[in-house]
Amino acid sequence: MKTIIDLQRIEYRYPGNEEYTLKDLDLKLTENEKIGMIASNGSGKTTLFHIIMGLTKPSSGTIEIFGKDMIDEKDFIDVRKKIGLLFQDADDQLFCPTVIEDVAFGPLNQGKTKDDALEIASDTLSFLGIESFKDRINFKLSGGEKRLVSLATVLAMKPEAILLDEPTTGLDEKTKDKLIEVLAKLDLPSIIISHDAEFVNKVTSKIYTIKEGKVLTDKDIYLHSHVHAHPHDSDHKHEHTGTVHSHGHPHGRDEI
Amino acid sequence: MDFEGYHEGNSIIHRIDPRVRVLITLIFSFLTAILINFNALFLSLTISLLLVISANLNIIKVSKNLKAFTGFIILIWIILPLSIKGETLYKLWFLNFSTEGIELALRITLKSFSIILLFNALISTMNFSVLGSSMESLKVPLKIVYLFLMTFRYISVLDEEYKRLMQAAKIRGFKAGVNLHTYKTYGNILGMLFVNAHERGNRVYKAMVCRGFNGKFYSLQNFKISFKDFIFASMMVLLISAVLTLEYSGILLKIQKVI
Numbered sequence A: 001m002k003t004i005i006d007l008q009r010i011e012y013r014y015p016g017n018e019e020y021t022l023k024d025l026d027l028k029l030t031e032n033e034k035i036g037m038i039a040s041n042g043s044g045k046t047t048l049f050h051i052i053m054g055l056t057k058p059s060s061g062t063i064e065i066f067g068k069d070m071i072d073e074k075d076f077i078d079v080r081k082k083i084g085l086l087f088q089d090a091d092d093q094l095f096c097p098t099v100i101e102d103v104a105f106g107p108l109n110q111g112k113t114k115d116d117a118l119e120i121a122s123d124t125l126s127f128l129g130i131e132s133f134k135d136r137i138n139f140k141l142s143g144g145e146k147r148l149v150s151l152a153t154v155l156a157m158k159p160e161a162i163l164l165d166e167p168t169t170g171l172d173e174k175t176k177d178k179l180i181e182v183l184a185k186l187d188l189p190s191i192i193i194s195h196d197a198e199f200v201n202k203v204t205s206k207i208y209t210i211k212e213g214k215v216l217t218d219k220d221i222y223l224h225s226h227v228h229a230h231p232h233d234s235d236h237k238h239e240h241t242g243t244v245h246s247h248g249h250p251h252g253r254d255e256i
Numbered sequence B: 001m002d003f004e005g006y007h008e009g010n011s012i013i014h015r016i017d018p019r020v021r022v023l024i025t026l027i028f029s030f031l032t033a034i035l036i037n038f039n040a041l042f043l044s045l046t047i048s049l050l051l052v053i054s055a056n057l058n059i060i061k062v063s064k065n066l067k068a069f070t071g072f073i074i075l076i077w078i079i080l081p082l083s084i085k086g087e088t089l090y091k092l093w094f095l096n097f098s099t100e101g102i103e104l105a106l107r108i109t110l111k112s113f114s115i116i117l118l119f120n121a122l123i124s125t126m127n128f129s130v131l132g133s134s135m136e137s138l139k140v141p142l143k144i145v146y147l148f149l150m151t152f153r154y155i156s157v158l159d160e161e162y163k164r165l166m167q168a169a170k171i172r173g174f175k176a177g178v179n180l181h182t183y184k185t186y187g188n189i190l191g192m193l194f195v196n197a198h199e200r201g202n203r204v205y206k207a208m209v210c211r212g213f214n215g216k217f218y219s220l221q222n223f224k225i226s227f228k229d230f231i232f233a234s235m236m237v238l239l240i241s242a243v244l245t246l247e248y249s250g251i252l253l254k255i256q257k258v259i
């Protein structure tokens, strides 16, 4: 199976912070893999995504993407064409006055002609069922609508893998269902950060978390809960079986 | 605040090439700003009014836009007649209302209303992207164009952030007053706004880089000059010449008087 993202021994500390946000972190995403990521606020999920995209440079560790070692900015320019990142805050992602311009921005940068870019943008909006948003003004969209348009800007670049940073914030149930449907239809390798366990269970096949700067895979989480659960309470059977839910559950709600 | 204007209309004005409208607005408002002669000023105001009417604008919205400006105008009417020295037109106790001051206040009022109406009719009738693209094609430096477009996009985000911070302060019992604590709190809020804006700027740039941004912007607008644009431009040139004629004949009259 082809490896898409392979991070090894990544360390990162924000300038001015004492603590390392990410410490000795390993993470692997292979094709056909859909990883859900549930971890508490401030555990470094967003930072991790930014490191994968080359937006934040780790102080040490190696990044391999599509089998290629990422060394400098030039390598990442290629990566950004193939991996789409949905930002945590849609207001960061939508910076053009109108919806259609924002969605066409990526394709235009990829060298598409004006007409092609407009066509791709329209098609992407239709795919998400929001073609009626086309000429609307970005800052007048609701939070949920902004999320969908942000997703459109990512999908318009035809990514081979996607990273979604809390895609369900601000979505009502109906829109969330639509998103679940869209993600199933896309069927792209993905890492999806969310605090919504039910959503993550529906769109991914395994759930990881981040603890003390490290990614714990579903197997780690299982071991973790196994070791801890035993001495305290050996009767509690579902502590063993509920691998994910015992530890991977979100601790806080939204960021304030 | 309403940033959207009237770009959804479909009047004759809406159908004029945006570049022509931007150019005419620039020339006409610059000219109006330097007019002295009252006849010329009244003609300029009339032309702006006619443009507003042909753009078929919502009169309530237009008057709201004007109302936002009346505070400034009232201030001018209070300050100028009293502070400009000249012939006394009216004396109230120790207050001298000078003719020169009143004339100046009237001029400023006419100029402002004329220019505001002009912008309402010709500029607010296009959306911001179109305005940006026309500025670009009129060779306005790209940095300015995109500064302008981003400001339009993010001013409401900033406004929301400000409201959030204010609310956070109010929830904890903050009440604005005339004291040091109030100034300190406002200072902190302003500081937070700057920090937030700076961080947002960084994140927006990152998001742009993720979508392949490499310093170049592409416009999606297709402009095409047609015959009606030509007619409109010629009419406006004629009207502008008329204003100029009034202005200069006024000056000539004055010079004759002096001689």
Ligand SMILES: Nc1ncnc2c1ncn2[C@@H]1O[C@H](COP(=O)(O)OP(=O)(O)O)[C@@H](O)[C@H]1O
Binding pocket: A014, A015, A017, A021, A039, A040, A041, A042, A043, A044, A045, A046, A047, A048
């Ligand atoms: N620009 C920054 N400067 C300093 N510290 C930061 C910055 N951004 C994030 N952090 C810190 O890094 C940690 C991880 O942040 P983040 O990756 O955003 O977490 P998450 O997305 O999991 O909520 C947090 O403790 C946060 O305070």
Ligand SMILES: [Mg+2]
Binding pocket: A045, A046, A047, A088, A165
């Ligand atoms: Mg985050």
